[in-house]
Amino acid sequence: MQKLNLPDCDLRIKSEEGNQFVFDIIRKKYLVLTPEEWVRQHFVHLMINHLKYPKSLISVENGLKYFKNQKRSDIVLKNRQGGNFLLIECKAPDVKLGRNTLTQISQYNKQLQAAYIAMTNGLQHYIWEYQAKLGSYTQLKEFPTFPTKS
Template identity: 50%
Template sequence: MQQLNLPTYKFRFKSSENKLFIFDIIRKKYVVLTPEEWVRQHFVWFLIEEKKYPISLFAVEKKLTINKLTRRTDILIFNAEGNPDIIVECKAPSIKITQETFDQIARYNLKLNANYLITTNGLEHFYCNMDFKNERYIFLKDIPNYSKFDS
C-alpha cells in the first residue's frame, strides 16, 4: 500500500482467499484492505495515538439516512455527552479532495450537527470547524487534541 502523509502504525493483517485484510480496532474485526480502508485505518490511529481521542467515542461506517437514502460516515467521533462531534470523510490516495467531497460531508452534517469536519485522502487533510451561527466553515491547520477539546 501507498505511503501516506500520516505516521506509520503497526497494523494486524491477514490473508484469505487471495485478499488482504486489516484489523479494525473500532469494529473489532478484519476488513478487506482497500486504498480507502488504508487511509481510514491510518486516520483512526492518528486520532487515537496523536490526538488522544478515546476509542470508546468512535464509530466507523456509522449508518445514517438522508432523504430516504442510506449513507455511512467513514469515521464519526462523539463527545462525552454522546453527541456527534467530528465527522471524517476518507478517500483513497488516488482521489483528489474537491468541493464535491466537502459537499458530501456537509450533507452528512446537516443531519449530525458535528462541530468539526475532516476530509482526507491520506496525503492531504482538510480540517474545518463549523460556525453554525454564521453558517460557514472555518478552516483550521489541525484538529485539536482531545485533552484540549471542549464541545
C-alpha cells in the same frame, strides 16, 4: 499499499485466499483491505495514538439518512455528552479532494451536526469548524484537541 502522509502505525494485516484483510480496532473485526480502508485505519490510529481521542467515542462506518438515501459516515468522534464532535470523510489516496468531497461531508453534517468536519485521502487532510450561529465553516490549520472536561 501506498505510503501515506500519516504517522506509521502497526496495522494487523492477514492474507486469505489471495485477499488481504486489515483488523479494525474499533469494529474489532477484519475487513477487506482496500485503498480507502488503508486510509481509514491509518486515520483511526492517528486519532487514538497521536491526537489522544478516546477510542470508546469513535465509530466507523455508521449509517445515516440523507433525504431518503441511506449513507455511511466514515469516522465519527462523539463528545462526552454523546453529541458529534468530529466527522471525517476518508477517500483512497488516488481520489482528489475537492468540492465534491466537501459537499458530501457538508451534507452528512446537516444530519449529524458535528462541531468539526474533515476530509482526507491519506496524503492531504483538511479540517473545518462548524459555526452554528453563522451556518458556515471556518477552515483550521490543525485538528482540535479533545475536550478533557465532561
